[in-house]
Amino acid sequence: MRGILIGSLALLALAPCARAATVIVNVGGSAGLVFSPQTVTIQPGDKVTFINKGGYHNAVADNGVFRCAQGCDGDGHGGSGTASRNNWIASVTFTQPGTIGYFCEIHGSPGNGMYGTIIVAAPQPPIAAPGLRGMFALLLAGVLVLLAGLRLRRNRDISS
Ligand SMILES: [Cu+2]
The missing domain is CATH 1.10.287 (Helix Hairpins)
Known part of the structure; x- marks a missing residue:
């Protein structure tokens, strides 16, 4: 016994605590024409939630895997990645390890101006x-x- x-x-x-996390990225607002924090590192399965704090913005992946503002293009819920001044919130879940650059179509381009980086770490070795x-x-x-x-x-x- x-x-x-x-x-x-x-x-x-x-027992592993493999619960997915949500990481917040603030968009614009009083911080200026920036994503904040500019670089985030997450684990596979984690979610990044973009929150527009003010201004005319969107968040678009350099490689096109997401384009978000009031929802995301092709999210199946009529979301639109077209830049907007509304206080939009959009979330993207990342499952594949890698580095994904993104930018605001109005104030940036890949790696320039209003841009950010999401690093999806390799899965923790067992x-x-x-x-x-x-x-x-x-x-x-x-x-x-x-x-x-x-x-x-x-x-x-x-x-x-
Ligand atoms: Cu912008």
Whole structure:
């Protein structure tokens, strides 16, 4: 019983916290004709949410993978990436590692003026490598404790 308990606790402790995060990028407003922060680093699966703080802006990927303002072109909800002065909010989720440049069509171009960079990091090398080994060791320890307990009990049964 104790071994199983220890094993279960080990599993709980080592469960990966692979929850996707949302990173905010402010667009324009009092900061000026900028995306802020200009460069963000995220993990695959994370979401970047652009918030227009004021001004006539959009956010367009250099490679065309997104074009956003009041929603994003082709988002299936009638969103439009055409620059707008409204207080728009648009989100893009990134699953592939890589570096994606983007810019505002009104105030920038790729790498110039009002532009930004999203770095999608390579997936964290497994949690699995040390994690699995540690988990295995703990499970093994649990089984040994269990076996030791059984043997103790059997010896006691024999001697009585
Ligand atoms: Cu702009």
